Amino acid sequence: MQKILLTFSILHFAFYISTATAQQVNETKGFYQFLTDDPNQKPFFSDKKGVFASNGMVASAHPEASRVGVEILKAGGNATDATVAVQFALAVVHPSAGNIGGGGFFVYRTAQGQNYTLDFREKAPLKGNKDMYLDAQGNVVAGLSMTGHLASGVPGSVDGMAEAHKKFGKLPWETLLQPAVDLAEKGHILTEKEARGLNMVKPTVQKVNPNTPYFAKPDGQDWKAGDVFVQTDLANILRLIQKKGRKGFYKGQTAKLLVAEMQRGKGLISKKDLRQYHSTWREPLVGTYKNFKIITMPPVSSGGVALLQLMKLVEPYPLKRWGWNTDSTVQVMIEAERRVYADRAKFLGDPDFVKVPVQELTDPNYLKERWRSFDFAKATDSKALQGGTIAGYESTETTHFSIVDKEGNASSVTTTLNGGYGSKVVVAGAGFLMNNEMDDFSIKPGVPNMFGLIGNKANAIAPGKRMLSSMTPTIIEQNGKLHSVVGTPGGSTIITSVFQTVLNVLEHGMSLQQAVNALKFHHQWLPDKTVFETNGFSENTIKKLQSRGYILEVQKNTIGRMDCILVQPDGTLEGGSDPRGDDTSVGH
Ligand code: DON
Secondary structure (H helix, E strand, O other): OHHHHHHHHHHHHHHOOOOOOOOOOOOOHHHHHHHOOOOOOOOEOOOOOOEEEOOOEEEEOOHHHHHHHHHHHHOOOOHHHHHHHHHHHHHHHOOOOOOOOOEEEEEEEOOOOOEEEEEEOOEOOOOOOOOOOEOOOOOEOOOOOOOOHHHOOEOOHHHHHHHHHHHHOOOOHHHHHHHHHHHHHHOEEOOHHHHHHHHHHHHHHHHHOOOOOOOOOOOOOOOOOOOEEOOHHHHHHHHHHHHHOOHHHHOHHHHHHHHHHHHHOOOOOOHHHHHHOOOEEEOOEEEEEOOEEEEEOOOOEOHHHHHHHHHHHHOOOOHHHHOOOOHHHHHHHHHHHHHHHHHHHHHOOOOOOOOOOHHHHOOHHHHHHHHHHOEOOEOOOHHHOOOOOOOOOOOOOOEEEEEEOOOOOEEEEEEEOOOOOOOOOEOOOOOOEOOOHHHHOOOOOOOOOOOOOOOOHHHOOOOOOEOOEOOOOEEEEEOOEEEEEEOOOOOOHHHHHHHHHHHHHHOOOOOHHHHHHEOOEEOOOOOOOEEEEOOOOOHHHHHHHHHOOOOEEEEOOOOOOOEEEEEOOOOOEEEEEOOOOOOEEEEO
């Protein structure tokens, strides 16, 4: 257990290279009193204000990427065009999570109200197998699925962007790649957080790639805020993609360099893997919460199923009347989370390989049944709770951005290398980082992954199979109109962060930016404890929950990095970007 906890916090430290202390906030006293009766509690991470505009909005993890997105919107591009430009820009300016060597999910709602989802998640290499991270005794070889060449799945991001563009793009592909090429070739100015991230990861990158000087500052010193970070090899690869589309990545020079890199480090990705990779359009997952419609990602993400389950589970309870983060509100949310993550471990996996009972898991009667073991007097024991029973079922550093354009098309994208800077493998001569997404498989039944999540057969490795994800890019509608676009990184905390932020707006009367600023908590069934951000719970909430047997732990680092957009009643867009990172909304 200790090992799980340790891994969990080390990883959070690695992803959130943030200041981590809740800042003093200056909101009006009235709103505090409305939110909490504890005069010592500051319920917001900061008093950052939302960004407002009428013609379009891009909320992303980096000011340069958001600027690029808005430039594309201003040039007549739609939300998909901006999505492509932002995805490639993030691969340059936000290398810990932005990527061409990873994958992700794209949820799209047209201005006319049609919904689409594209799965560009990585796949296990064809030479992969369910025991590939076990030694001769059947034990997990520590770290093998997390660092180095074996940790990578076949990347999906470039194919995903090409597919999205083919279906919805308006501007030429070349135009959308140009900003990323420029940022890589001319360099971009590092923020303090980025400089800290590069310095932190440099020793590991150099160990994994002993012959390449990636991430080293030319003068051998540490990076600092204001330095210019130039990525010449990456610029060349982006030019190839610009010229040749998906072929510029999955064939020719890039494919050659990638496969050579794999061979150098005994990785499994082959030319055939690259040639055969294709992203997949999937039927969007749609559910309701009161009079809101929730459009979200189906499996192979667990995020959409989990979010719909969570919303339905808490719907009957008067959260608004009980108030934000009061003991009753928190208790009901924790117990919903406990049940949903137990289901996730048992049932969720790649729908192209296993039957995922989505309908059954989101059925209101099934969810009602799941509450049967809940007692307000006492925390449910996770050890005594398993995934639910479904008739006929045979068991078996990420980044998010949201975009709305002038017409009202909306794009919600979460994309990742998995851990911060992925596997730390930089493809020599190509300058991009490879993912360590293989760790999202259940590498051995019941053994926790880097987020402490456990899984089973449904998420076992198989050649060409996609690993389960928690990413939850989501779009919400009210009365047939676009209401909001939400999402975040954060591994297993993605689902609960989206859940809380949505409830903060729909139930607790917060503006979008307040909802993003508000402090969060998280429970994932196992380990059986609730982590919360400093100040997230009042003394009263802590005392009452502890008296009912809840194990509470302050999470020193932050939870979530939301980048969201809300349409106000008069049509004005509010961009809400997380104060916990460099996240920035830019409107026009
Ligand atoms: O797909 C998933 O659920 C994980 N690979 C997400 C990783 C993540 O969010 C890390 N970043 N903070």
